[in-house]
Amino acid sequence: MKKLLTLTAMAAILAPSMAMADYTFALVPKAMNNPFFDLARDGCYKAQEELADVTCEYIGPGEHTELEQIQIVQDLITKGVDGIAVAPSNAPAMAKVLKAAADAGIPVMTWDSDLLDKDKSLRTTYVGTNNYDIGVNLAKLIQARHPDGGTVCLQTGGAAAANHNERLKGARDTLSGKDTGTPPGSALAGDGGWTEISGCPLITNDDGNVAVQGMTDILAANPDLTAFLSTGAFTQWFDNAYRKAAEPYKAKMDSGDMTIVVADTLPMQLEQTKDGLGNGLVGQRPYEMGYKAMYILKDIADGKSVDDPIFTGLDVCDNKNIDSCVQ
CATH class of the missing domain: 3.40.50.2300 (Response regulator)
Incomplete structure (x- = not known):
């Protein structure tokens, strides 16, 4: 009886740490030493806080390296994440990799930078700037x-x-x-x-x-x-x-x-x-890109339809309106 209680208590303690989100979605920037993409990361983590069943995995090259970004996406496909949002550094090269994601049934979207027109069928949507x-x-x-x-x-x-x-x-x-x-x-x-x-x-x-x-x-x-x-x-x-x-x-x-x-x-x-x-x-509005990416991938994974493309808007500033131009 004592042993049973001990095991039950241990299970109760371990349960919260063992609980995992239903979805792991990767947000892949062009580089992680870039303040622009830092804002997208923050938006991704904010969405993670709001979505109880979603984990944001923010991962990309330490510096802007096309080959490293391609390898990271290949690794994510092998790992079997539930969805990938990528900002392609080299659009044609990334398209070749994303064919494997399609074969594996992993939802893909682009953000910040899109694929070439001939390859856009490899992703469901693009979120970001026109x-x-x-x-x-x-x-x-x-x-x-x-x-x-x-x-x-x-x-x-x-x-x-x-x-x-x-x-x-x-x-x-x-x-x-x-x-x-x-x-x-x-x-x-x-x-x-x-x-x-x-x-x-x-x-x-x-x-x-x-x-x-x-x-x-x-x-x-x-x-x-x-x-x-x-x-x-x-x-x-x-x-x-x-x-x-x-x-x-x-x-x-x-x-x-x-x-x-x-x-x-x-x-x-x-x-x-x-x-x-x-x-x-x-x-641009990078925070909004990272934030929306998690919600969009969840909709795609849940079988819902999404718009394509999804533009996040622009702020146009000059020396006269610089104090009020950013929305």
Whole structure:
């Protein structure tokens, strides 16, 4: 009898720790050393708090490494998670991996960055930004300050990242006033009054150090540059480095002779723009992406239909509305 009571007591003690969520959903960013994706992680964990039967497994490369991200997704498929939300660094390569997820019956969705059109049948939906519109709005911020055109340098993330290529096309289409072709669009050569300078677009592979150094070098080599447009926040992640790079051009930005616009509205970016070290931001809502991903995967796993795509909106900021532009 004593033994039976002991076993019963032990079972009562162990029961809470042994209880597991019904679903484990993976949220896979492009890199885990990225403040943008930190916000998506926080949203994912918030959804986990609200959904008693869901565990958020936030896992990705320590740094932006396409091969490591692919290996992580392969491992998640082998592990047999209940669903995967991935922000593909290399859309074509990721599509090849996700065929195994489809064969295994694992629901897949994309966020932040999508697959190419020909591969979208491999995922149920995309949640995140209309990336083309980021480029459109960045370009409009430039046009508002330079209606007669000029010279421009574009800076982007990974060359094979579908989201950044869509942003480049949005910017090029808007500045030129015409369709510049399939993403990332063709370089501007006087189109709409705008010409892309030699050496651009700058490829950063989402590396903040590379981004700041690239901007520093291109501005030094082109003192008469009209506009610098970056499709990602990597340019401004490292606050001290960015401020040092932008400070020599503050007077030109104040006078309207030069413009710097960057995607995203992270806290350090807002402060930089308030201080006149940038002229415009087009912000995404990464927290909402991570948060919604868990609810969407649960709906898919439960056999419910979901919309495709699911856009999370944009915040467009300039020097005048910087205190109130983020929703």
